[in-house]
Every structure is written in structure tokens, then in C-alpha cells.
Amino acid sequence: MLTAFYFLLSAGAIYVACEYFVNAVEWLGHKLGLGATATGTVLAAFGTALPESAVTFVAVVFGGTAKARDIGVGAALGGPLVLATLAYAVVGGALWLNRRRLGRNDRRVRVDHARLARDQAWFLGIFIVKCGLGLVVFAFKPWLGVLFLAAYAGYVWGEIRAGDTAPEDELLEPLKFQPHAHDPGMARVMLQASLALAVIALASRVFVAQLDAIGLALHLAPHVVALLLSPVATELPETVNALIWVRQGKERLALANISGAMMIQATVPSALAIFATPWHFDTTLLVAGALTALAIVYLWRLFRRGSVDALQLMPVSLLYGVFAGWMIWRFGA
Numbered sequence: 001m002l003t004a005f006y007f008l009l010s011a012g013a014i015y016v017a018c019e020y021f022v023n024a025v026e027w028l029g030h031k032l033g034l035g036a037t038a039t040g041t042v043l044a045a046f047g048t049a050l051p052e053s054a055v056t057f058v059a060v061v062f063g064g065t066a067k068a069r070d071i072g073v074g075a076a077l078g079g080p081l082v083l084a085t086l087a088y089a090v091v092g093g094a095l096w097l098n099r100r101r102l103g104r105n106d107r108r109v110r111v112d113h114a115r116l117a118r119d120q121a122w123f124l125g126i127f128i129v130k131c132g133l134g135l136v137v138f139a140f141k142p143w144l145g146v147l148f149l150a151a152y153a154g155y156v157w158g159e160i161r162a163g164d165t166a167p168e169d170e171l172l173e174p175l176k177f178q179p180h181a182h183d184p185g186m187a188r189v190m191l192q193a194s195l196a197l198a199v200i201a202l203a204s205r206v207f208v209a210q211l212d213a214i215g216l217a218l219h220l221a222p223h224v225v226a227l228l229l230s231p232v233a234t235e236l237p238e239t240v241n242a243l244i245w246v247r248q249g250k251e252r253l254a255l256a257n258i259s260g261a262m263m264i265q266a267t268v269p270s271a272l273a274i275f276a277t278p279w280h281f282d283t284t285l286l287v288a289g290a291l292t293a294l295a296i297v298y299l300w301r302l303f304r305r306g307s308v309d310a311l312q313l314m315p316v317s318l319l320y321g322v323f324a325g326w327m328i329w330r331f332g333a
Helices: 002-031 036-061 065-096 113-133 142-161 186-217 221-233 234-247 251-276 284-305 310-331
Strands: none
Touching: 002 036, 002 113, 002 186, 036 142, 036 221, 036 251, 065 221, 065 234, 065 251, 065 284, 065 310, 113 142, 113 251, 113 284, 142 251, 186 221, 186 234, 221 234, 221 310, 234 251, 234 310, 284 310
16 A cells, blocks of 8 residues: 555656646747757756666666666666657647547647657667677677767757757746746746756656566566566656657647657666676567667657658557566566
8 A cells, every 4th residue: 555655646746747848948948049940859848858878877886786787778778669659649649538528629749750769760860870889709798888978969959050940939838936027037947847857867766676677567578678668757747758748739849858868768778788788688688679779760750751740650659568467478477
């Protein structure tokens, strides 16, 4: 009962904190002169992906044991799989369910399709290299982690410099920490964003701990919890952010947040793991990598066409179901 209470309490805290975070990050992007897409891909994604990157860093650098380092490597693969499948499906489902409340007579996803298609292509290229390195062994492999950090830096620079075809500044809601101010101060914006992010990080740790306890109580195999359930929990802030933005009719920010978070997951945690571990994949990691690549190819083809129906985002979640079935078949409960 206590585990269930903390599970629900931490989930609620994550949702409320994300409400404050997305509100603050929109104002921060506005004050920095960023369009909606760059706000989502850079500011929101960096903030919500920071806790997962910290978990990977602690696991691979200070874990001390091979098991701890394996958890770090698994996190670097599990996160992108969840984002590329479940998170995109949540956006599609939420858009479909909220279409009448938003006053829309169609299910069209209103985003910069060309930009999102380019992001998928970037991610796929980096991800293939990352998985390829997991198949070979050579002495200077750890040094290649620098290239992943450089790739992310280049991505951020390109996102900031790129224009936004439909910035959403006119849809800004009042800052929650200064609700009556037409133009709130930067200090209040930063304070709200920082406090919200701290609550998200703390609540996420509690949520993951309760999920692990539930897995233990249900006698699930450790591999199933580590690679199947824990990534869902650690990627919950990005998914909740996307859900909140979709309910506000801002799918541009929602999908940009997921896309940016995927790029971070493909580079920063991977670089840390490559620096500190042999970065050698077993069959489980190869299956996770292959299914993630399939999901990205599907999304790339969708956005490349220039028009996406919300329902077309939902089938990608089936690939996570395939991974879940394979994990349970291999490791059992």
C-alpha cells in the first residue's frame, strides 16, 4: 500500500511540476528570442533529459561494478526506444482525443514536417554509428565519445540558428510565479524553471524506485525491470510535457521536446558510457537498437511526406510491444 501511495504521489508531482516547467520554458524561449521548435528541442529537452543523463553518468563512472555499468549502457539504449515509440504514440493519441476541444475539424498534426524529418534523419545516422560501435572492439573506442558530444553541440547550434515558421509566442500563458505580469522578469522565469526541474528530478527518482519495488513484488526478472519498465519511468517527464502541450494545442512544442530529448539520449549518455565502459552490446541491446531504428525510419517517412494524421503516430507503439514480448519471452517473469 505504501509503495502504491508513493507511486501515485510521485506521478502526480511529476505532472504538476511539468505544468510549471513547460510554462517557464516557453517564457524563457520567448525572452531568448527562440521560436517554438528551438524552445522544445533545446531548452525543454535539455532540462528534462538532464536527470537521465545524470543517472547514466553515476552508473558508468561511479557504479564500480560491471552490473552498474551495464545499467548505464542499457539506459542509453532504453531511453531512445521509449521516446521513439511510446512518446510519439501518446502525442498522436492525445491530439486525436482533444481535437474537438481544440476546435479542430481534422486530425492533422500542425508542425514543421521538414524540420522534424531532418531531426529523425540526424538521429538515425548518429544512432546507427552508436549501435555499430557496440559490435566491434578496438583500443581507441573511448575517444570516439568526444564525437557524440560534438554532434550534439552541432545540433544545438543548428536548432538555435534555424528560423521557426510558426512561433507560438502569441499563445503564451501568464507565468505561474508572476501571473499578473504582462512581461515577467527573467529571475522569476529562471526560478520557476529551476524549482520545477528539481521537483521533476526528485519525483522521478521516487517513481523509478517504486516501479522497481513493484517489479520485485511481481517477481519480474531484473532485466525486464531495467530495460522495459525503468526507461518508461525515466522518460515520463518528456512524455508528460508533450501531453500538456498537446492539450494546449501546441504539438509543435510537444514533438520538438521529444525530438530534442531523443537527440540528447543518442549523444550525451552514449558518450559517457563509451568513455567509461567497453560499450559492447549483447543480444538484448541489439534488439532494442534495431527496433528503435525501425521506429525512426517509420517516423522519418511520415514527416517527410509533409502531412501527418495524428492516428498515424500511434502504430509506432507496437514496436515497444514487440520488445516487451521479446523480453518477457526471453527472461520470463
